[in-house]
Amino acid sequence: MSTTASAGEAKPVSSAPAKAAPQVQVAAPSRREFLYYIWGASMALLLGEAGAGLIWFALPRFKEGTFGGTFNLAGDTLPQAGSAPVNVPEGRFWLSNSDAGFVVLYGVCTHLGCLPKWVDVNNRFECPCHGSKYEIDGKYIEGPAPRSLDRFRTTITFTDGTSETMNRDGDPINLAGRTIASIAVDTGTRLKRNGKV
Numbered sequence: 029m030s031t032t033a034s035a036g037e038a039k040p041v042s043s044a045p046a047k048a049a050p051q052v053q054v055a056a057p058s059r060r061e062f063l064y065y066i067w068g069a070s071m072a073l074l075l076g077e078a079g080a081g082l083i084w085f086a087l088p089r090f091k092e093g094t095f096g097g098t099f100n101l102a103g104d105t106l107p108q109a110g111s112a113p114v115n116v117p118e119g120r121f122w123l124s125n126s127d128a129g130f131v132v133l134y135g136v137c138t139h140l141g142c143l144p145k146w147v148d149v150n151n152r153f154e155c156p157c158h159g160s161k162y163e164i165d166g167k168y169i170e171g172p173a174p175r176s177l178d179r180f181r182t183t184i185t186f187t188d189g190t191s192e193t194m195n196r197d198g199d200p201i202n203l204a205g206r207t208i209a210s211i212a213v214d215t216g217t218r219l220k221r222n223g224k225v
């Protein structure tokens with residue numbers, strides 16, 4: 029008759045000697061392998077830096093509504109033709125509407141960077157530093173400034189769904205009696221006038 033170990037009964041301990049774990053021999057890398065690893069690590073670092081640089085360039089650096097980015101304004105922000113230009117200090121520009129059309133002027137003097145003010149009684153911009161003067165559309169009148177006021181690239185969308193973007197010379201946009209729905213001013217694209225025009 030066979031017997032079975034009852035619960036709690038100690039199991040017999042094997043008396044066979046434990047097998048020794050096999051020893052793994054790791055050979056030191058050769059000089060050639062070492063140089064290969066260094067080269068691989070350098071290439072990975074280089075590619076990583078190039079990738080990070082590409083991403084950095086691709087991301088917009090300026091937020092919408094901050095200087096360097098695009099300002100989206102309502103159509104009724106534009107002054108009536110011939111009335112005083114409207115200052116948008118956070119964008120450092122003036123909205124100007126003259127007989128020649130609509131322009132957005134960078135509010136910094138082209139001489140040494142002071143801020144010209146609009147002077148109603150004289151109907152022109154006047155720089156407080158060295159006296160340069162500009163017409164309502166930023167055109168040079170007199171003084172040490174080397175050129176007319178710079179302009180910002182602007183796109184106007186009209187209520188009929190059409191839109192018009194300022195050309196690369198910064199020429200005024202002719203509104204032709206159309207009603208403006210919105211104005212997008214790109215303060216990241218400054219257009220320098222060709223001299224005193």
Ligand code: FES
Binds near residue numbers: 139142157160171173
């Ligand atoms: S900075 Fe405006 S005239 Fe000199």
